[in-house]
Amino acid sequence: xxxxxxxxxxxxxxxxxxxxxxxxxxxxxxxxxxxxxxxxxxxxxxxxxxxxxxxxxxxxxxxxxxxxxxxxxxxxxxxxxxxxxxxxxxxxxxxxxxxxxxxxxxxxxxxxxxxxxxxxxxxxxxxxxxxxxxxxxxxxxxxxxxxxxxxxxxxxxxxxxxxxxxxxxxxxxxxxxxxxxxxxxxxxxxxxxxxxxxxxxxxxxxxxxxxxxxxxxxxxxxxxxxxxxxxxxxxxxxxxxxxxxxxxxxxxxxxxxxxxxxxxxxxxxxxxxxxxxxxxxxxxxxxxxxxxxxxxxxxxxxxxxxxxxxxxxxxxxxxxxxxxxxxxxxxxxxxxxxxxxxxxxxxxxxxxxxxxxxxxxxxxxxxxxxxxxxxxxxxxxxx
Amino acid sequence: xxxxxxxxxxxxxxxxxxxxxxxxxxxxxxxxxxxxxxxxxxxxxxxxxxxxxxxxxxxxxxxxxxxxxxxxxxxxxxxxxxxxxxxxxxxxxxxxxxxxxxxxxxxxxxxxxxxxxxxxxxxxxxxxxxxxxxxxxxxxxxxxxxxxxxxxxxxxxxxxxxxxxxxxxxxxxxxxxxxxxxxxxxxxxxxxxxxxxxxxxxxxxxxxxxxxxxxxxxxxxxxxxxxxxxxxxxxxxxxxxxxxxxxxxxxxxxxxxxxxxxxxxxxxxxxxxxxxxxxxxxxxxxxxxxxxxxxxxxxxxxxxxxxxxxxxxxxxxxxxxxxxxxxxxxxxxxxxxxxxxxxxxxxxxxxxxxxxxxxxxxxxxxxxxxxxxxxxxxxxxxx
Numbered sequence: 196x197x198x199x200x201x202x203x204x205x206x207x208x209x210x211x212x213x214x215x216x217x218x219x220x221x222x223x224x225x226x227x228x229x230x231x232x233x234x235x236x237x238x239x240x241x242x243x244x245x246x247x248x249x250x251x252x253x254x255x256x257x258x259x260x261x262x263x264x265x266x267x268x269x270x271x272x273x274x275x276x277x278x279x280x281x282x283x284x285x286x287x288x289x290x291x292x293x294x295x296x297x298x299x300x301x302x303x304x305x306x307x308x309x310x311x312x313x314x315x316x317x318x319x320x321x322x323x324x325x326x327x328x329x330x331x332x333x334x335x336x337x338x339x340x341x342x343x344x345x346x347x348x349x350x351x352x353x354x355x356x357x358x359x360x361x362x363x364x365x366x367x368x369x370x371x372x373x374x375x376x377x378x379x380x381x382x383x384x385x386x387x388x389x390x391x392x393x394x395x396x397x398x399x400x401x402x403x404x405x406x407x408x409x410x411x412x413x414x415x416x417x418x419x420x421x422x423x424x425x426x427x428x429x430x431x432x433x434x435x436x437x438x439x440x441x442x443x444x445x446x447x448x449x450x451x452x453x454x455x456x457x458x459x460x461x462x463x464x465x466x467x468x469x470x471x472x473x474x475x476x477x478x479x480x481x482x483x484x485x486x487x488x489x490x491x492x493x494x495x496x497x498x499x500x501x502x503x504x505x506x507x508x509x510x511x512x513x514x515x516x517x518x519x520x521x522x523x524x525x526x527x528x529x530x531x532x533x534x535x536x537x538x539x540x541x542x543x544x545x546x547x548x549x550x551x552x553x554x555x556x557x558x559x560x561x562x563x564x565x566x567x568x569x570x571x572x573x574x575x576x577x578x
Numbered sequence: 579x580x581x582x583x584x585x586x587x588x589x590x591x592x593x594x595x596x597x598x599x600x601x602x603x604x605x606x607x608x609x610x611x612x613x614x615x616x617x618x619x620x621x622x623x624x625x626x627x628x629x630x631x632x633x634x635x636x637x638x639x640x641x642x643x644x645x646x647x648x649x650x651x652x653x654x655x656x657x658x659x660x661x662x663x664x665x666x667x668x669x670x671x672x673x674x675x676x677x678x679x680x681x682x683x684x685x686x687x688x689x690x691x692x693x694x695x696x697x698x699x700x701x702x703x704x705x706x707x708x709x710x711x712x713x714x715x716x717x718x719x720x721x722x723x724x725x726x727x728x729x730x731x732x733x734x735x736x737x738x739x740x741x742x743x744x745x746x747x748x749x750x751x752x753x754x755x756x757x758x759x760x761x762x763x764x765x766x767x768x769x770x771x772x773x774x775x776x777x778x779x780x781x782x783x784x785x786x787x788x789x790x791x792x793x794x795x796x797x798x799x800x801x802x803x804x805x806x807x808x809x810x811x812x813x814x815x816x817x818x819x820x821x822x823x824x825x826x827x828x829x830x831x832x833x834x835x836x837x838x839x840x841x842x843x844x845x846x847x848x849x850x851x852x853x854x855x856x857x858x859x860x861x862x863x864x865x866x867x868x869x870x871x872x873x874x875x876x877x878x879x880x881x882x883x884x885x886x887x888x889x890x891x892x893x894x895x896x897x898x899x900x901x902x903x904x905x906x907x908x909x910x911x912x913x914x915x916x917x918x919x920x921x922x923x924x925x926x927x928x929x930x931x932x933x934x935x936x937x938x939x940x941x942x943x944x945x946x947x948x949x950x951x952x953x954x955x956x957x958x959x960x961x
Contacts, residue, residue: 227589
């Protein structure tokens with residue numbers, strides 16, 4: 196039976212072209228960017244090129260506004276804690292939407308343990324942030340507000356530009372976690388007024404263990420990884436050349452192929468949504484249209500997400516329930532609860548995130564597997 | 579003309595066997611370790627295996643004592659700042675040898691800006707730490723003392739076991755930066771009494787962008803990268819599977835081949851030292867015997883290290899002057915100054931760090947290039 200991978204939001208294979216491009220930096224063309232000899236020069240050039248590709252993907256003004264980190268979690272920590280710590284003169288109030296990734300929420304909680312006031316911004320039943328609440332709660336001593344570009348569990352895309360406008364009226368900084376969105380949908384940091392943007396490599400078919408942070412000129416997050424002063428001092432440590440070059444190439448490919456691939460995946464996604472919603476008592480979570488084109492997510496009510504996942508695994512189909520990052524706690528997803536779902540509904544969720552290996556031909560098998568899984572689990576359920 | 583790479587301490591190519599072993603985790607066998615489906619299971623297993631290989635390399639009691647980070651710089655920051663911050667009840671005094679890597683020194687300086695007292699431990703003219711001074715300066719409120727296993731600029735190996743004994747008598751913690759030593763010479767954290775040990779992947783032919791930290795059970799550094807609670811909560815973020823698996827394989831190979839490779843390199847190294855010291859007014863830096871087997875370092879007096887490096891580059895030979903991590907500042911090496919060398923001597927240094935591509939056949943060409951370079955530069959020098 197063919198293996199069908201529907202969990203691109205949890206882990207994404209590296210694009211073979213990315214590996215082909217970057218693998219020379221593992222052996223032949225390696226060198227320490229700080230070395231003065233010819234190997235060092237080649238490394239510095241490769242890093243600048245990768246920075247340029249990331250800048251182009253999100254329309255940053257210059258490649259100098261991009262720094263590389265070890266991944267989205269580090270980027271989120273640096274952007275939030277670093278910028279908040281640097282701007283305590285302005286104030287000690289920070290905010291995040293209630294559906295942010297756990298690395299954002301935990302960074303905020305850490306600040307709140309250190310004398311900051313951390314406010315949570317609610318979302319509506321579709322997962323869209325409440326702009327009126329944002330406006331009401333923003334004060335002159337608000338510094339960092341963190342709102343994700345799109346949510347990885349429910350696919351909803353947030354009104355970033357409108358939020359940025361409100362935040363800037365009060366002199367605050369908007370950090371946007373674009374882990375689920377960068378490389379998937381167009382992002383324009385200048386037009387949208389984004390001050391700090393977290394970008395993941397692996398989520399766009401680049402290597403794991405590398406990420407980036409866009410930092411608008413003038414903003415200077417206080418670093419927490421200190422040393423040789425790499426990445427303009429914001430993040431020391433010998434550069435992960437393979438990862439950085441690979442991420443650059445992944446960004447280039449994403450920009451080039453985004454429009455076509457989105458069209459293809461959205462078509463598959465829409466058919467999946469239509470056919471899965473025909474199963475009785477099934478609901479789509481997140482926004483119907485303002486959502487990531489490769490993303491579909493459901494609740495089935497009164498059955499366990501873990502059971503759905505394990506049953507689907509029997510069909511050789513890999514899907515997710517809740518976020519991979521928090522799945523091991525077996526708690527109900529904080530994202531689904533924030534939409535107003537009850538605990539028993541939030542437990543029975545299923546997330547389909549499509550990618551390059553998926554095709555229209557897989558649709559009947561996926562839908563059949565979902566239908567049989569849900570019917571079997573409901574027949575067994577005591578609820 | 580054949581290219582001769584003598585700068586393994588700055589950047590090391592990935593061993594082809596490491597790439598062969600780990601590359602499947604980039605595409606086929608990828609999965610998020612937190613995912614509950616079968617791909618997640620495979621990832622978790624691969625990570626445990628890599629942890630085991632690292633534990634075996636340094637004789638840790640259990641693979642649970644190993645956490646993966648983004649590299650040696652992050653490991654140093656976490657070990658030092660995290661452990662100091664966690665143990666403020668015991669005291670706020672920290673210490674490091676004066677020849678530590680800049681990531682250690684800058685972590686210590688950051689602590690000193692936050693109310694800690696940071697003491698620098700002197701070394702003798704060979705680079706060996708002053709154990710009497712250590713004993714004298716240790717007090718009951720000393721928490722973290724950081725002493726490197728071996729120095730990357732002068733090759734000197736420190737008396738770690740003796741230092742650990744003194745530190746433990748006062749209830750302090752010994753952090754050891756083994757970036758230059760792990761995988762090169764035997765390390766036994768249990769026998770030597772090491773509490774925290776920084777290990778670099780790339781320095782032992784593993785991928786860049788990954789490192790490890792050994793944490794003795796009972797020590798709980800305060801984390802600064804917060805999120806999904808990976809790496810026992812000490813370091814969140816989706817695991818860099820390729821990097822981690824590659825580092826594990828690199829550790830396995832290093833352990834297996836260390837004795838033989840050391841014998842081979844030491845033989846080349848000793849001939850290089852002997853023949854280069856025949857050049858007039860040339861000195862070996864660091865300890866003659868208590869040093870890394872693949873490492874030779876020199877000063878030539880009154881000529882610029884940068885000129886030596888660029889001249890050697892003309893012979894297609896890549897060497898280093900000072901540490902790559904600080905070379906761009908063009909300041910005299912803090913390590914050489916700590917040995918008691920004058921500024922003009924410390925500027926004219928050359929570091930040879932040998933590795934797998936080097937052979938005895940290269941010796942005549944290397945020595946000839948060094949001799950001609952030094953003679954040419956001295957003829958040109960106004961000093």
